[in-house]
Amino acid sequence: MISNQILQNTIDGVKGITKIDLSVVDTEGNVLVETTGDSEGYGSLVRSFVESPADSQAMQGYQFFKVYDESQLEYVVVAKGDAEDVYTIGKIVVFQIQNLLVAYKERYDKDNFIKNLLLDNLLLVDIFNRAKKLHIEMNARRVVFIIETSKEKDNGALETVRSMFAGGTKDFITAVDEKNIILVKELGEKETYENLEKTAQVIVDMLNTEAMARVRVAYGTIIKDIKEVSRSYKEAKMALDVGKIFYSDKKVMAYSNLGIGRLIYQLPLPLCKMFIKEIFNDNTPDQFDEETLTTINKFFENNLNVSETSRQLYIHRNTLVYRLDKLQKSTGLDLRVFEDAITFRIALMVVKYMNYLETIEY
DSSP states (O other): OOOHHHHHHHHHHHHHHHOOOEEEEOTTSOEEEESSSOOGGGHHHHHHHHHSSOSEEEETTEEEEEEEETTEEEEEEEEEOOSHHHHHHHHHHHHHHHHHHHHHHHHHHHHHHHHHHHTTOSOHHHHHHHHHHTTOOSSOOEEEEEEEESSTTOHHHHHHHHHHTTTOTTOEEEESSSSEEEEEEEOOTTOOHHHHHHHHHHHHHHHHHHSOOOEEEEEOOOBSSGGGHHHHHHHHHHHHHHHHHHOTTOSEEEGGGOTTHHHHHTSOHHHHHHHHHHHHTTOOGGGSOHHHHHHHHHHHHTTTOHHHHHHHTTOOHHHHHHHHHHHHHHHSOOTTSHHHHHHHHHHHHHHHHHHHHHHHHO
């Protein structure tokens, strides 16, 4: 069904050119949109016209036209006036609305197909049959982007994304839940992952500027067959989750660049608990005070460089050494030793993952 806003824009545009007042009415005689406010008097005329076999009819200074969606009567167009040019304008409006019905139906069918494709709800034979019927290229290079918005049902963000990729008639934009916008983008033969990173960053910047929306963007690997779209979607979804858990400062995440977070994300919770207990006994990084956590994170950021870390923390080198010694006594790990630093770094990431699992369980 076409939105009333689209219908209103259509008849407003025609009136702006022809100066002829128009309205679109449903089959019950209820006015949906109009260019003038004097439409209340012809509801009974519309109902009478609907019951007649005629496709167009002039009555009491108005001309009425039927608009069909395939063989089903969908709307009645009413044009004010009984001159021949009014009849011509009415037929043009009917033609325009029927084309809109076809376009919207095709868009809905494609949207429904893409959603089922993403969620793996189609058999292989159905994928190829429906893609062929909808004129969707089966062997094109594609990738799936997931754009997670900070609020649910962010229509402003959705419309901004649609306007950004309006020129790409082979791109598909849809949503499978309340917060995630899905972009299935067709790629040229020379487009690489570097291009995808740039596209993702443009999406983040544009939504922040145009829609005032804070978003994260993740994308999967490039696929060459339409049946693999669901795989790229699952990869993008994993990249989004891994990014939120381990790399919260990043707004763009690629499945092909998840690092050690990819491994930790797939660990079972009992194994994570066993590992943390082995490293920290009954103490966990959650129990460290803010000063200790800040020191640890800054030490890792500076690649275990004591001098640079103390400078950035505005503390004396000996103070930093004292803090590291204190941490070594409580955990048995010396962060100045590479192997201990790696163990501690992984342990911090595992704790983040465990905290994430607890939040989604509740």
